[in-house]
Amino acid sequence: MARYTGAVCKLCRREGFKLFLKGDRCFSAKCALTKRPFAPGQHGSTTRKLTQYGMQLRSKQALKRIYGLLELQFRKYFEIASTSSEETGNALMTLLESRIDNVIYRMGFASSRRQARQLVNHGHVLVNGRKVNKPSFGVKPESVIEIKEKSKGIVPIKESMEAARDRSTPPWLEVDFDALRGTFLRAPSRDEIDVPVNLQSIIELYSK
Secondary structure, three states: OOOOOOOHHHHHHHHOOOOOOOHHHHHOOOOHHHHOOOOOOOOOOOOOOOOHHHHHHHHHHHHHHHHOOOHHHHHHHHHHHHOOOOOHHHHHHHHHHOEHHHHHHHHOOOOOHHHHHHHHHOOOEEEOOEEOOOOOOEOOOOEEEEEOHHHOOOHHHHHHHHHHOOOOOOOOEEEEOOOOEEEEOOOOOHHHOOOOOOHHHHHHHHOO
């Protein structure tokens, strides 16, 4: 599967707000957006007024980058959401938030979705007692997610969990920080998801 391998800090600068792609670094003074709060490139510091299409495109790009998806993957999620009986924007966010890599990140087992994806790829994650190694795996309500016993001593996982203790756990998740285990209680509602993206703009873009 193809993946983005460039500098992720440039993505935050391009979108103009933090996408939280580098874990704890995003909360420190080392954050690239804090030091250089303008788009990358020769003309990045020049203010340009976006057209309606430009605003729609930026919304789509930002959401793709937050969840670490390429265009084909994202388009498939949108097509599934658009055929749902639920409102398209809500259905899209439910699909994205239910991905196992996102759930691992939200529970605090990883400091970023990128790190969570790596944990899943390397087989460190169990869902209802079975190993899952596909980051796109959709987690169902009441599923139990945990780190394999042999993997619980991995330093990045332990560091992420310690940092997560100081942050509030999303209400749709239940986490046992000592056992490195959590339960995906339910799919979140749109107002519970802290993603500053205009979903209507994305719907309008794909509806053209």
